[in-house]
Amino acid sequence: MKKGKRRVDYIFYAAAFALAVVAWAFSGITFDKGMKDWRDGDLIVQQAPDVPVLPVFGDAENPPVHMGIITLTPDGPAVIEARDTVIETPLKAFLAAGYSKDYVVYRVPALDQAGAATVVAAARAMLGKPGDFFLDETHERLYSSELVRLAYLKAGLSVGRTDRLRVLARGNRNVEVQFGAKWLNSEPCRKRYLDSAQCWNTVGGYEVAPPQWIMADPQVAEVFATPAAPIALRIAQPTSMAGSGTQEQAPPALRP
Numbered sequence: 001m002k003k004g005k006r007r008v009d010y011i012f013y014a015a016a017f018a019l020a021v022v023a024w025a026f027s028g029i030t031f032d033k034g035m036k037d038w039r040d041g042d043l044i045v046q047q048a049p050d051v052p053v054l055p056v057f058g059d060a061e062n063p064p065v066h067m068g069i070i071t072l073t074p075d076g077p078a079v080i081e082a083r084d085t086v087i088e089t090p091l092k093a094f095l096a097a098g099y100s101k102d103y104v105v106y107r108v109p110a111l112d113q114a115g116a117a118t119v120v121a122a123a124r125a126m127l128g129k130p131g132d133f134f135l136d137e138t139h140e141r142l143y144s145s146e147l148v149r150l151a152y153l154k155a156g157l158s159v160g161r162t163d164r165l166r167v168l169a170r171g172n173r174n175v176e177v178q179f180g181a182k183w184l185n186s187e188p189c190r191k192r193y194l195d196s197a198q199c200w201n202t203v204g205g206y207e208v209a210p211p212q213w214i215m216a217d218p219q220v221a222e223v224f225a226t227p228a229a230p231i232a233l234r235i236a237q238p239t240s241m242a243g244s245g246t247q248e249q250a251p252p253a254l255r256p
Helices: 002-027 091-096 113-124 144-154 173-185 187-191 196-203 211-215
Strands: 043-047 065-073 076-082 086-090 104-107 221-225
Touching (some): 043 091, 043 211, 065 144, 076 091, 076 113, 076 144, 086 091, 104 211, 113 144, 144 211, 173 187, 173 196, 187 196
Antiparallel strands (some): 043 065, 043 104
């Protein structure tokens, strides 16, 4: 009797599993949540608090937004990005270095195959350049979205826009703290023997291209987002940048 009951139980569980598989197959749900259709020139964005730049691309609630350019390699997708230097990072390592493994992918639909090859080649030509903590206007040092803009310009496409650093930093205490700790490392300020307030007047005047305004460019379309991707990766302007371009911020209260 027990043997017969056990056989009935097995049949029941097998039938239930089969029904669950059939239901899943017709639901359109997939267990693999990752991006499938990677293309050369795609832009991947994540939150990455450890990228060495002034944290104007985030705010008190959101770690800074960081972006890179996708390139397809025989070993899978990789990301050309600006950190301490411009490097080419396997996608898995890029995601592991972020605040979480959540990310959003953007694409420029007007970018054809030849244009994508130009973007990737231009980005690769910048490998090894140092990172740009102070977000200055020269191209000897690079931050993430600056790398993207320069690479796309080589393909004849201008994406995003700029604003003055002091405007982007308005109300962002994290910028004041990090600038106060590192302003003596600014080469222009050091060469000119500037004090902290004078240095801020110089650095605050830099024209900076935020990743968010590349994401918001009408030429750029979101093509994928992980299910838990934070809103900071999917909106044009986080709170700390709202209304920028209209007001100037006074130099922060920094001590020499």
